[in-house]
Every structure is written in C-alpha cells, then in structure tokens.
Amino acid sequence: MNVIGEKGVQRILSVTAFSAISALLLIALFILNEGLPFIFRYGLHDFLLTSDWEPQAGKFGIFPMVAASVWVTLGAMVVGAPLGIAGAIFLSEFVPKSVMRVVKPTIELLAAIPSVVYGFIGVMVLAPLIRTYLGGPGLSLLAACIILGIMILPTVISISIDSIQAVPQSYREGSLALGATTWQTIHMVTVRAAKSGIIASIILGMGRAIGETMAVIMVAGNAVKIPHSALDSVRSLTANIALEMSYATGLHREALFATGVVLFVVIIILNSVAIVALRKRVAKK
Amino acid sequence: MHRRMIVLLSIFVIASLMGGCGKSKTSITLAGSTAFQPFAEKLAEQYMSTHANVSITVQGGGSAVGVQTAISGAAQIGMADLVVLPEEAKQLTPTIVARDGIALVLNPANKVINLTMQQVREVFNGKIKNWKEVGGADSPITVVSREAGSGTRSSFEQIVTEISLTKDALIQDSNGTIRETVANDPNAIGYLSHGLLNDKIKAIKIDGQECTTELITTGSYKLVRPIYLLVKGTPLGEVQNFIDYILSADGQQTIKANGLIPAK
Numbered sequence: 001m002n003v004i005g006e007k008g009v010q011r012i013l014s015v016t017a018f019s020a021i022s023a024l025l026l027i028a029l030f031i032l033n034e035g036l037p038f039i040f041r042y043g044l045h046d047f048l049l050t051s052d053w054e055p056q057a058g059k060f061g062i063f064p065m066v067a068a069s070v071w072v073t074l075g076a077m078v079v080g081a082p083l084g085i086a087g088a089i090f091l092s093e094f095v096p097k098s099v100m101r102v103v104k105p106t107i108e109l110l111a112a113i114p115s116v117v118y119g120f121i122g123v124m125v126l127a128p129l130i131r132t133y134l135g136g137p138g139l140s141l142l143a144a145c146i147i148l149g150i151m152i153l154p155t156v157i158s159i160s161i162d163s164i165q166a167v168p169q170s171y172r173e174g175s176l177a178l179g180a181t182t183w184q185t186i187h188m189v190t191v192r193a194a195k196s197g198i199i200a201s202i203i204l205g206m207g208r209a210i211g212e213t214m215a216v217i218m219v220a221g222n223a224v225k226i227p228h229s230a231l232d233s234v235r236s237l238t239a240n241i242a243l244e245m246s247y248a249t250g251l252h253r254e255a256l257f258a259t260g261v262v263l264f265v266v267i268i269i270l271n272s273v274a275i276v277a278l279r280k281r282v283a284k285k
Numbered sequence: 286m287h288r289r290m291i292v293l294l295s296i297f298v299i300a301s302l303m304g305g306c307g308k309s310k311t312s313i314t315l316a317g318s319t320a321f322q323p324f325a326e327k328l329a330e331q332y333m334s335t336h337a338n339v340s341i342t343v344q345g346g347g348s349a350v351g352v353q354t355a356i357s358g359a360a361q362i363g364m365a366d367l368v369v370l371p372e373e374a375k376q377l378t379p380t381i382v383a384r385d386g387i388a389l390v391l392n393p394a395n396k397v398i399n400l401t402m403q404q405v406r407e408v409f410n411g412k413i414k415n416w417k418e419v420g421g422a423d424s425p426i427t428v429v430s431r432e433a434g435s436g437t438r439s440s441f442e443q444i445v446t447e448i449s450l451t452k453d454a455l456i457q458d459s460n461g462t463i464r465e466t467v468a469n470d471p472n473a474i475g476y477l478s479h480g481l482l483n484d485k486i487k488a489i490k491i492d493g494q495e496c497t498t499e500l501i502t503t504g505s506y507k508l509v510r511p512i513y514l515l516v517k518g519t520p521l522g523e524v525q526n527f528i529d530y531i532l533s534a535d536g537q538q539t540i541k542a543n544g545l546i547p548a549k
Contacts, residue, residue, distance in 0.1 A: 055433045127469065137473070
C-alpha cells in the first residue's frame with residue numbers, strides 16, 4: 001500500500017515537473033511558429049538592420065528598437081552593477097551577521113515591488129528632474145537606465161552576496177596572514193574567487209533589464225528612433241510589442257511576434273551564459 | 286476541514302450551474318474603440334436595467350479590433366471611431382451613434398492659444414521644432430502622439446492630412462497617458478478625446494475655433510470623428526433594439542452628459 005502511494009506521489013511530482021518544461025517548450029514553439037515565417041519572408045537583414053518602423057506602410061525595421069534595448073540594458077548595468085557589487089561586498093564583508101539578516105531581505109523586497117510602481121515614480125519624479133536640469137523631454141533613455149538600474153539591484157546584490165559568502169574562510173585568512181590589508185584581501189582574493197558568481201549576477205540582471213516592459217514603456221517615451229544622446233526618447237523591443245499588440249493584425253502582428261523571437265533568442269543566450277558561469281563556481285568549490 | 290471544503294465547493298459549483306439555467310438570455314457583445322467603451326458600458330447598464338432578458342458585454346481592444354470582431358462574428362456589434370472606415374468594413378452596416386472632438390492640448394504653462402491647421406501639420410511632421418516659431422516661448426516642442434493603429438491617431442492624421450509623424454515624437458498608448466505627459470511637460474503638445482479634457486491641460490483653438498461642444502456640433506471645429514457601431518448584415522432583434530435605444534433621446538442624453546457629442 002505504502003509503496004503504491006510512494007510511486008503515485010512520484011508520478012504526480014514528475015508530471016508537474018514536466019509541465020513546467022513543456023510550458024516553456026510550447027511557448028518557444030508558438031513564438032517561433034508565429035514569428036519565424038515573417039523573418040524569412042521579410043529577410044533577417046532588413047528586419048534587424050533597417051530603421052524604418054511604419055507598420056501602416058508595411059515597413060518593419062526594428063534596428064532602432066534593438067539599439068534602444070542594447071543601450072537601455074548597458075545603461076542599467078552602468079547604474080546597477082557597481083552599486084550592486086559594492087553593496088554586496090559591503091554587506092558580506094563589513095557588516096555584522098545580525099545587520100545582514102535584516103538588510104538582505106529588505107533589499108530582496110525591492111524585487112517584489114511591481115514594475116508599474118517603478119514606472120510611476122520614474123514618470124512623476126525622475127522625468128521632471130531630468131527635464132528641468134538636463135533638458136530634453138524627460139522621458140528618456142537616461143530615465144529608463146536609472147529606473148532599470150535600481151530594479152536589477154536585488155538580483156545583482158543577492159546572487160553576489162551568495163557567491164562572496166561561498167568563498168572559503170581559509171582564503172581570507174591566508175591572505176590576511178600574508179600581510180594583506182582587508183581591502184587588498186577583498187579585491188585581490190575574495191572578489192576574484194567569487195568572480196564567476198558575480199558575473200552571473202550581472203548577466204541575470206541584464207536578462208531582467210532587457211525583458212522589463214511596463215516601467216520602460218512609462219519612462220522611456222517610446223519614440224522610434226536611434227538615440228543620439230542619453231536625453232533622447234527611445235523604444236525598447238519589449239515596449240514595441242506591448243504598445244502595438246492590441247491593435248496589430250496581419251503582417252503587423254507577425255512582425256511583433258518576430259520581435260518576440262529576437263528578444264527570446266537574446267534572453268536565452270544571456271541566461272545560458274549565466275548558467276555556465278554559475279556552474280563553474282560550483283565546480284570550483 | 287477537508288469535508289467542509291468539499292461541501293462548500295460543491296455548493297459553489299451547483300450554484301454557479303444554476304445561475305446559468307433559468308430563463309434563456311439573449312447576449313450581445315460589443316468590442317472595439319476604447320474611446321467609446323465607457324459610454325457603451327453605461328448605455329448597456331441602463332438598457333439591461335429595463336430589459337432583464339438581455340445581457341450585454343462590452344470589451345475594448347481598439348477600433349481595429351471592433352472592425353475585426355464584427356466581421357468574424359466574435360462580437361455582434363463592433364465599435365470604431367474612424368473618419369474613414371477600412372475597406373474590409375464594407376460588408377458591415379455602420380450606424381453613427383455619436384461624434385467625438387479631438388482636442389489639441391498643451392501644458393497650461395504654455396502661452397500659445399491658437400494654431401492653424403498648417404502649423405499643426407508642421408509641428409507633428411517635425412518641421413516646426415520650437416515654440417517661438419508659432420508665437421510661444423523659446424523652447425523645443427515635445428510632440429506626443431498615440432501608437433500606430435490607434436483610432437484617435439488615424440482620425441487625427443486623416444483630418445489634418447499629410448502627416449508623417451516626426452521620429453522624435455513620444456508615443457503614449459492611451460488618452461490618459463497622453464494627458465499625464467502633457468500635464469507634466471511644459472513643452473509638450475498632444476491630442477486626445479474631447480470628452481477627456483480636464484484642468485491639468487489646456488485645449489487650444491485651431492484656425493481660431495475653440496474645441497467646445499457647440500462648435501463641434503455646428504461643424505466649425507474641424508477635428509471631429511464619428512463613432513460607428515458596426516453590425517454584420519442587417520441588425521435584427523435585440524441588437525437592433527439596443528442600437529435604437531442608443532439613438533433614442535434617453536441614450537443620446539447619456540452620451541451628451543458624459544462628454545461626447547450626440548449623433549443628431
């Protein structure tokens with residue numbers, strides 16, 4: 001009886017486990033099925049590298065959106081990665097465990113704030129500040145970078161902390177015993193040993209930044225053009241899909257799915273790199 | 286604990302099944318224009334309060350969706366706020382139920398109060414880039430427009446004519462976010478449904494004509510679009526009754542009281 005029960009539970013669990021994987025597979029198949037024919041017909045080169053997006057006129061060049069997504073993501077890294085890594089080093093090396101137990105969950109709570117709230121703060125506070133002090137329309141690449149930089153902090157900080165804490169205590173002791181100062185130990189030994197984990201945290205942060213939609217729609221202004229300065233308005237790949245999806249029919253709709261294919265491929269590449277980096281860390285341990 | 290849950294659940298299931306029984310209701314679905322959606326909801330509510338045998342569902346999705354769903358039959362009535370109906374809408378029976386003015390709006394801090402149609406065209410085409418060229422302060426113009434496919438945008442471009450929107454234009458995806466953007470940016474210009482004006486933004490005159498209910502009704506104010514209800518074939522039974530109700534004095538009063546211009 002007991003054995004049968006055990007087997008049954010095992011079956012059920014494996015079915016649930018596979019349902020997640022099959023959902024991923026179905027989504028991938030669906031997007032590819034809807035988007036790839038368009039890419040083949042329109043031409044990958046024309047689709048990715050021309051910069052006229054005029055759905056009504058049958059022009060579907062997503063280069064401005066690709067450029068925008070790249071800049072927004074890089075900008076978010078410039079804002080978020082140094083802050084996140086510095087925060088992680090400080091929290092894991094300089095702060096007593098008791099403080100850490102309060103601060104780390106608090107930072108992770110940042111991830112629980114809905115992105116529409118970040119967007120709202122961006123529109124109400126950040127955009128007017130940028131417009132008043134730096135010029136331009138305010139809703140801009142810069143605003144998107146800053147908001148996304150903050151949004152990726154929890155990802156960067158918590159994974160970096162985990163990997164820094166995974167560095168064996170003996171490494172630090174060895175370095176200190178050789179006469180290195182605390183700072184020398186941190187940047188020459190601890191951070192170097194935790195390098196792959198920190199890189200993985202940045203890549204996962206990038207994945208989050210490139211996939212973020214709501215906050216970017218709200219703060220980036222969504223103009224379809226290649227940005228010439230950080231104060232220009234831009235439209236990311238995700239924003240392009242979300243903005244036009246509800247009206248799109250026919251070829252336009254297929255072009256949006258094709259945009260989805262591009263995003264999907266980029267995110268899969270980023271995540272695979274992150275997984276490889278994290279695996280390296282485990283192997284080292 | 287478990288038993289109680291099961292009992293509760295079965296009561297819930299039985300109750301919801303019974304809800305579906307009873308007298309058979311005629312159900313009508315409206316879909317399309319987000320500009321007319323709130324009005325359709327209000328009208329449907331009023332109609333259902335006097336006609337218990339009809340159940341009306343109102344969905345948004347935009348004018349393009351209104352045309353598509355009316356053709357496919359997914360909705361009995363499609364709503365569209367377009368100046369020129371697309372080619373494929375030829376097979377549908379259109380009824381104009383209301384008119385809606387499109388107001389050109391600026392931030393209240395902006396001193397400009399009038400633009401000619403030609404100036405509007407050049408601002409949105411990106412030829413006029415600074416407010417001082419049209420009598421305002423020396424600051425760059427931020428053009429704010431709707432996304433491709435929006436009924437308001439198509440109507441605006443069809444009435445103003447010869448618009449190829451500047452690439453610098455910010456794009457917002459609803460009347461509400463256009464209003465927020467213009468309310469927050471002293472240099473912005475945008476357009477939205479006349480029914481959605483409030484005191485955070487100001488509507489300007491076009492060719493000297495103010496955007497008011499009177500001037501829209503008389504036809505002096507040019508930026509006006511019709512709101513169509515589209516039905517496949519000839520409207521019959523409750524569908525026709527509901528459209529008749531919207532066109533009745535009561536229905537038109539509701540439309541007027543909430544900021545749209547009556548059809549008649």
